[in-house]
Amino acid sequence: xxxxxxxxxxxxxxxxxxxxxxxxxxxxxxxxxxxxxxxxxxxxxxxxxxxxxxxxxxxxxxxxxxxxxxxxxxxxxxxxxxxxxxxxxxxxxxxxxxxxxxxxxxxxxxxxxxxxx
Amino acid sequence: xxxxxxxxxxxxxxxxxxxxxxxxxxxxxxxxxxxxxxxxxxxxxxxxxxxxxxxxxxxxxxxxxxxxxxxxxxxxxxxxxxxxxxxxxxxxxxxxxxxxxxxxxxxxxxxxxxxxxxxxxxxxxxxxxxxxxxxxxxxxxxxxxxxxxxxxxxxxxxxxxxxxxxxxxxxxxxxxxxxxxxxxxxxxxxxxxxxxxxxxxxxxxxxxxxxxxxxxxxxxxxxxxxxxxxxxxxxxxxxxxxxxxxxxxxxxxxxxxxxxxxxxxxxxxxxxxxxxxxxxxxxxxxxxxxxxxxxxxxxxxxxxxxxxxxxxxxxxxxxxxxxxxxxxxxxxxxxxxxxxxxxxxxxxxxxxxxxxxxxxxxxxxxxxxxxxxxxxxxxxxxxxxxxxxxxxxxxxxxxxxxxxxxxxxxxxxxxxxxxxxxxxxxxxxxxxxxxxxxxxxxxxxxxxxxxxxxxxxxxxxxxxxxxxxxxxxxxxxxxxxxxxxxxxxxxxxxxxxxxxxxxxxxxxxxxxxxxxxxxxxxxxxxxxxxxxxxxxxxxxxxxxxxxxxxxxxxxxxxxxxxxxxxxxxxxxxxxxxxxxxxxxxxxxxxxxxxxxxxxxxxxxxxxxxxxxxxxxxxxxxxxxxxxxxxxxxxxxxxxxxxxxxxxxxxxxxxxxxxxxxxxxxxxxxxxxxxxxxxxxxxxxxxxxxxxxxxxxxxxxxxxxxxxxxxxxxxxxxxxxxxxxxxxxxxxxxxxxxxxxxxxxxxxxxxxxxxxxxxxxxxxxxxxxxxxxxxxxxxxxxxxxxxxxxxxxxxxxxxxxxxxxxxxxxxxxxxxxxxxxxxxxxxxxxxxxxxxxxxxxxxxxxxxx
Ligand SMILES: Cc1cc2nc3c(=O)[nH]c(=O)nc-3n(C[C@H](O)[C@H](O)[C@H](O)COP(=O)(O)OP(=O)(O)OC[C@H]3O[C@@H](n4cnc5c(N)ncnc54)[C@H](O)[C@@H]3O)c2cc1C
Numbered sequence: 001x002x003x004x005x006x007x008x009x010x011x012x013x014x015x016x017x018x019x020x021x022x023x024x025x026x027x028x029x030x031x032x033x034x035x036x037x038x039x040x041x042x043x044x045x046x047x048x049x050x051x052x053x054x055x056x057x058x059x060x061x062x063x064x065x066x067x068x069x070x071x072x073x074x075x076x077x078x079x080x081x082x083x084x085x086x087x088x089x090x091x092x093x094x095x096x097x098x099x100x101x102x103x104x105x106x107x108x109x110x111x112x113x114x115x116x117x
Numbered sequence: 118x119x120x121x122x123x124x125x126x127x128x129x130x131x132x133x134x135x136x137x138x139x140x141x142x143x144x145x146x147x148x149x150x151x152x153x154x155x156x157x158x159x160x161x162x163x164x165x166x167x168x169x170x171x172x173x174x175x176x177x178x179x180x181x182x183x184x185x186x187x188x189x190x191x192x193x194x195x196x197x198x199x200x201x202x203x204x205x206x207x208x209x210x211x212x213x214x215x216x217x218x219x220x221x222x223x224x225x226x227x228x229x230x231x232x233x234x235x236x237x238x239x240x241x242x243x244x245x246x247x248x249x250x251x252x253x254x255x256x257x258x259x260x261x262x263x264x265x266x267x268x269x270x271x272x273x274x275x276x277x278x279x280x281x282x283x284x285x286x287x288x289x290x291x292x293x294x295x296x297x298x299x300x301x302x303x304x305x306x307x308x309x310x311x312x313x314x315x316x317x318x319x320x321x322x323x324x325x326x327x328x329x330x331x332x333x334x335x336x337x338x339x340x341x342x343x344x345x346x347x348x349x350x351x352x353x354x355x356x357x358x359x360x361x362x363x364x365x366x367x368x369x370x371x372x373x374x375x376x377x378x379x380x381x382x383x384x385x386x387x388x389x390x391x392x393x394x395x396x397x398x399x400x401x402x403x404x405x406x407x408x409x410x411x412x413x414x415x416x417x418x419x420x421x422x423x424x425x426x427x428x429x430x431x432x433x434x435x436x437x438x439x440x441x442x443x444x445x446x447x448x449x450x451x452x453x454x455x456x457x458x459x460x461x462x463x464x465x466x467x468x469x470x471x472x473x474x475x476x477x478x479x480x481x482x483x484x485x486x487x488x489x490x491x492x493x494x495x496x497x498x499x500x501x502x503x504x505x506x507x508x509x510x511x512x513x514x515x516x517x518x519x520x521x522x523x524x525x526x527x528x529x530x531x532x533x534x535x536x537x538x539x540x541x542x543x544x545x546x547x548x549x550x551x552x553x554x555x556x557x558x559x560x561x562x563x564x565x566x567x568x569x570x571x572x573x574x575x576x577x578x579x580x581x582x583x584x585x586x587x588x589x590x591x592x593x594x595x596x597x598x599x600x601x602x603x604x605x606x607x608x609x610x611x612x613x614x615x616x617x618x619x620x621x622x623x624x625x626x627x628x629x630x631x632x633x634x635x636x637x638x639x640x641x642x643x644x645x646x647x648x649x650x651x652x653x654x655x656x657x658x659x660x661x662x663x664x665x666x667x668x669x670x671x672x673x674x675x676x677x678x679x680x681x682x683x684x685x686x687x688x689x690x691x692x693x694x695x696x697x698x699x700x701x702x703x704x705x706x707x708x709x710x711x712x713x714x715x716x717x718x719x720x721x722x723x724x725x726x727x728x729x730x731x732x733x734x735x736x737x738x739x740x741x742x743x744x745x746x747x748x749x750x751x752x753x754x755x756x757x758x759x760x761x762x763x764x765x766x767x768x769x770x771x772x773x774x775x776x777x778x779x780x781x782x783x784x785x786x787x788x789x790x791x792x793x794x795x796x797x798x799x800x801x802x803x804x805x806x807x808x809x810x811x812x813x814x815x816x817x818x819x820x821x822x823x824x825x826x827x828x829x830x831x832x833x834x835x836x837x838x839x840x841x842x843x844x845x846x847x848x849x850x851x852x853x854x855x856x857x858x859x860x861x862x863x864x865x866x867x868x869x870x871x872x873x874x875x876x877x878x879x880x881x882x883x884x885x886x887x888x889x890x891x892x893x894x895x896x897x898x899x900x901x902x903x904x905x906x907x908x909x910x911x912x913x914x915x916x917x918x919x920x921x922x923x924x925x926x927x928x929x930x931x932x933x934x935x936x937x938x939x940x941x942x943x944x945x946x947x948x949x950x951x952x953x954x955x956x957x958x959x960x961x962x963x964x965x
Pocket of ligand 1: 197395
């Protein structure tokens, strides 16, 4: 995320709203986003589990597998890499990732239109 | 494309099974099925035929009904025998002159009783035993007879003898061979069976060759034997074996075997195109199968082949176990010991009348066969060892020797399961498939999941699948990796000891000192459970919250659509009317689906995460506390009403159930724990299917341990009897803590027991005799857990910081719009995938 300065950013919550190692969910223009803070690093991915279409990923256990930081779906336990959204059990499946940053005590997500532009 | 026409000749057990397979087939509407039966009724249970004499009616025996065939679009013609096959025109002709064209023809004509060509055999009171009409004739004849003879001392003959005896006749069995059940038994087994049956008043005559049947002097008939002796009788029942009903095939140029039987290949196809044969009329690999199970397999194979499948018939195990005239008899594999070089072990108890013999391979590594008379308990294990070709234990004789201390002979874990045993029922994965995956290189449970899908449905089978994998790996000589996961090179037991001994209080501390990386969804919940078992901290404490599975984190059970269900504790299943009303009120307020659980409490479904604290606030105000339905912990103590109300009750089972549930609630364990308490030996609480079962007797409580219902049922073992309240609780304290200490991750007590070295006896030595000198420790550990109990929900709703965790969105009060309910039977349920698509379309069109 080298050129994060190019996005326009929407503030979604206070820094204190995102604890360490436990996910939370935010709404961004109607999309459900799962936000995690792991060893100081922030991650944002779609909260929708592609296998069940249910918005459960913010409620999965986070950790690492083979060196990659992952969240496990609480429904059928597939693992998604938080960095790029890929699924460890099924390479044909992936979830959307969102640029995220912390600024002035707020958590901010990049706005979709800006990414498309 | 027009429908394929399938004609089935014979509507016996196997013909019907074939039709049922076609009806169940997903493309069932592409076939027109018609069946012809020579008998006046559709298929009935021939195997249970003798129960007719015990009062069962023809209706009771039916396997199907005309209504079911009509609903399923199957045509049937009764009382009409097929007499001709015009294979060049693809047509059959019946006795009544009806012609029916077919695309595929299935012969399921069964067999007929063999009557030896003895002069005089065709007289009125000379009968056979195959159909309901035969039984009617036998009953009528018996009314006019005093003495009856059964010709043939095989399986069926002895069953017939039993029937005649029940009809009040004086019964003789006449057998050509030197012993009874000559096909299944060896000499020793046959001798004992003869002794037992004779003692029941049935007279046995072996090595008798009947020459003729003439008029009798004292009775209706006289049977003259080749050795000059004779026997007088009023009726004769021939049960001298069966012959395949291959008449049609014989006449219309379908290949038959030298000694009869319609020759079929692995797909049950006969030598003529489009014609199949299944059941007792079929000859596969030179063999006829006179049992129903192989016939059913053939029915499945033929149905599969006709509808484009590729299943094959590969033979069948002919082992049998049955009760003949009250005597238990079993025969497995090469019971006669005909394999060259084979050796055998014999156990004979002339007092209890037990005979057991096992036949083993020359090198003593494999079981080839077995004969059991009088005590057939070992049948299951032996049959599987034989069929699966499993290695014999060091001293094979232990398999048939009685266990002196009553602890049971050779107990086995997953190894005792047959290959066909279904391990993962969500994805229908058998033990064999898991073993194959291991042979193809799978080394971890993760590999097994990707290779077979086992464990990726409800996940309930992961522990069992892991054991199957480990056992297979060991067989292949691979060193089994028992590490919990990539973060910890320790087993769960080792981690438990580390946590206890080093007094480790958090996951971060544990992984820093004894593991590596961040952890994962395997080790985190396992560590959370261990920490809770040891120190019993509040589960949502900051350092523990991220370790919990979503269920433990939200203290509710996540359902398929991401919503939760809520189960308050109803100890012992006892609930006041006020509390019942309060539950109903809460369910109504939050529009929750309500269902009574198997554990005698009430489950409220469909709550979104932000609703959980609101719901719990109301429940706690009404006097409820959390039920831990989400935890790997004590679930429920099921009870019957016991001596307080019940006329048969011996002790107060509800009182004891509540006491136990209150004591152990909140105890975190390797897996969930269920209890049952019954007030008398009628056992209405089904305590013997629970991890801990308590049953009242006149002499005090009996304690049963390590039972399980569910996926792999296990009858609990009787652990101790005649206990008073205090001793009962002491034993349960010790037992539970010993399980918590030594159990594997997600291992129920039933599986734990099956894998415990030394089994039940060892457990008794630990818990009752304190062989390991740990009982004081176990008791004080339990006291610590009991003393620090808190209702996690109460703690949570009192802490505003914790309540924030339950918000659905950190930046909005909106509800989760992926959650959609529809109404069914006056309650909500999650929308199906199709309904969801429709819902999205309609909201989109509303928006447009
Ligand atoms: C008393 C008794 C006890 C038994 N106990 C056991 C047991 O404990 N375990 C076990 O595994 N097996 C047992 N068996 C055997 C079991 O019943 C058979 O294996 C099974 O019934 C075979 O099924 P089938 O469909 O091949 O033959 P059947 O059930 O005999 O059915 C064949 C049907 O086809 C009809 N038919 C024949 N030719 C024509 C034709 N040309 N046109 C129209 N209809 C025709 C016959 O009338 C019959 O109704 C027992 C059998 C008996 C008699």
